[in-house]
Amino acid sequence: MQTTTYDTTPEENPRAILVSLVTDEVKRSGIDPVYSLDELVALAETASVQVLTTLTQNKEKKDTKWFIGKGKVQELKVIADELGANTAIFDQELSGAQVRNLEAELDLKIIDRTQLILDIFAQRAKTREGIIQVELAQLSYLLPRLSGQGGNLSRLGGGIGARGPGETKLETDRRHIRGRIDELKRQIGEVEKHRTMQRQRRKKSGTVQVALVGYTNAGKSTLLRELTDADVYVQNQLFATLDPTSRMLELPGGREIVLTDTVGFIQNLPHNLIAAFRATLEEVNEADLVLHVVDASSDMLSDQMKVVDRILEELGAGGKPQIQLYNKKDLCTPEQLELLPEDEQNLRISAYDKQDLDKLLNRLQEELTGGTVSYRIPAARGDLAAQLYKIGEVISQEFDESDILYEVRLHTGEAEKYAHLLEDYKL
Numbered sequence: 001m002q003t004t005t006y007d008t009t010p011e012e013n014p015r016a017i018l019v020s021l022v023t024d025e026v027k028r029s030g031i032d033p034v035y036s037l038d039e040l041v042a043l044a045e046t047a048s049v050q051v052l053t054t055l056t057q058n059k060e061k062k063d064t065k066w067f068i069g070k071g072k073v074q075e076l077k078v079i080a081d082e083l084g085a086n087t088a089i090f091d092q093e094l095s096g097a098q099v100r101n102l103e104a105e106l107d108l109k110i111i112d113r114t115q116l117i118l119d120i121f122a123q124r125a126k127t128r129e130g131i132i133q134v135e136l137a138q139l140s141y142l143l144p145r146l147s148g149q150g151g152n153l154s155r156l157g158g159g160i161g162a163r164g165p166g167e168t169k170l171e172t173d174r175r176h177i178r179g180r181i182d183e184l185k186r187q188i189g190e191v192e193k194h195r196t197m198q199r200q201r202r203k204k205s206g207t208v209q210v211a212l213v214g215y216t217n218a219g220k221s222t223l224l225r226e227l228t229d230a231d232v233y234v235q236n237q238l239f240a241t242l243d244p245t246s247r248m249l250e251l252p253g254g255r256e257i258v259l260t261d262t263v264g265f266i267q268n269l270p271h272n273l274i275a276a277f278r279a280t281l282e283e284v285n286e287a288d289l290v291l292h293v294v295d296a297s298s299d300m301l302s303d304q305m306k307v308v309d310r311i312l313e314e315l316g317a318g319g320k321p322q323i324q325l326y327n328k329k330d331l332c333t334p335e336q337l338e339l340l341p342e343d344e345q346n347l348r349i350s351a352y353d354k355q356d357l358d359k360l361l362n363r364l365q366e367e368l369t370g371g372t373v374s375y376r377i378p379a380a381r382g383d384l385a386a387q388l389y390k391i392g393e394v395i396s397q398e399f400d401e402s403d404i405l406y407e408v409r410l411h412t413g414e415a416e417k418y419a420h421l422l423e424d425y426k427l
């Protein structure tokens with residue numbers, strides 16, 4: 001797939017050198033720079049970039065003008081000439097001035113990690129909501145980076161207005177972008193309203209929500225598809241899913257819940273992107289239970305889990321009941337498998353293994369079912385009996401004079417929503 005945001009003609013696919021600068025700050029951040037660069041390669045390939053080689057520099061601090069050291073810039077120039085590169089992609093975020101300086105000196109297209117991720121999102125966005133969110137993130141990234149030449153605007157594919165009388169092009173561009181950002185925010189406000197309404201409706205109906213979250217490529221969409229036959233996009237690539245998809249799922253006891261697939265997370269997920277996707281990510285906040293899907297075969301398993309936990313915290317969903325699903329166990333070595341916990345909160349599974357899916361469904365059934373409670377309800381109160389069927393599974397009923405004695409296995413979620421109505425009839 002050809003990206004739309006590179007200034008390359010279709011004949012000239014991006015041929016890139018990937019560059020990482022390991023500063024003291026990067027070391028302190030706890031992100032493994034080698035892994036981060038590997039991930040950048042995967043991201044670039046996802047965006048149809050041909051990766052020629054990688055280049056790393058260790059340096060105390062970044063260079064204000066060039067980002068990497070001046071000597072390294074020259075080295076990059078020689079390598080780019082030798083390999084016929086037309087693009088350099090940096091693993092850390094660059095300032096607008098650094099991009100311009102490097103572009104002028106190297107005659108290469110200069111892109112950073114954030115921009116690459118934004119590009120991939122732009123390629124993937126299919127729904128109106130996704131498209132608005134990505135454009136907002138792109139413009140928020142671009143605005144502080146606009147140069148005097150206004151050259152960066154071409155990356156947006158035009159459409160942004162003409163020069164006003166007596167104004168510099170830069171100011172006009174900025175004004176138009178701000179206007180567009182306001183408009184997109186307004187549209188997102190509408191999306192948010194719509195989603196809130198949808199959620200309220202679901203809440204009213206008392207249906208339990210379960211969200212699949214996790215690092216990109218962990219297997220969330222595969223699980224949704226295997227569990228519900230949903231027609232969702234599954235790909236061995238990063239950020240295959242952008243828009244949340246929800247499906248009904250029937251648990252072994254016959255109860256139906258809603259299962260939602262969400263956008264994958266990645267370390268250094270651009271802040272603009274999280275902000276823009278907040279409306280979508282709110283789905284996670286509404287969930288009664290979070291299923292954290294992990295690629296158990298990844299060498300970076302624990303780092304990936306930390307990233308997901310951190311983003312969940314940021315979204316305010318850190319305290320939600322959570323079950324870890326160690327997925328892709330079929331790809332794990334025996335040593336890897338041995339390290340994985342397996343108990344109530346941690347399941348080892350393969351999304352393609354029917355038995356594992358049954359194990360997961362049974363676990364969900366347990367997790368979403370509270371204890372059993374007995375009620376004595378007057379036989380005339382059909383309205384109350386109807387409530388009982390909402391809060392759980394009625395496992396027995398028995399007439400006792402003018403009352404009926406019920407035994408109910410509570411559904412967590414619904415039980416909390418309706419139990420107060422029946423409080424007085426509890427035995």
Ligand SMILES: Nc1nc2c(ncn2[C@@H]2O[C@H](COP(=O)(O)OP(=O)(O)OP(=O)(O)O)[C@@H](O)[C@H]2O)c(=O)[nH]1
Nearest residue numbers: 217218219220221222235236239240241264328351
């Ligand atoms: N071998 C194996 N492959 C799996 C398993 N689960 C998922 N996959 C593969 O992993 C890749 C990613 O799966 P997706 O379901 O698209 O992953 P995702 O978490 O939805 O990814 P994003 O949407 O990018 O965040 C696909 O190639 C799947 O076929 C598993 O249990 N075993």
Ligand SMILES: [Mg+2]
Nearest residue numbers: 220221240241
């Ligand atoms: Mg997916």
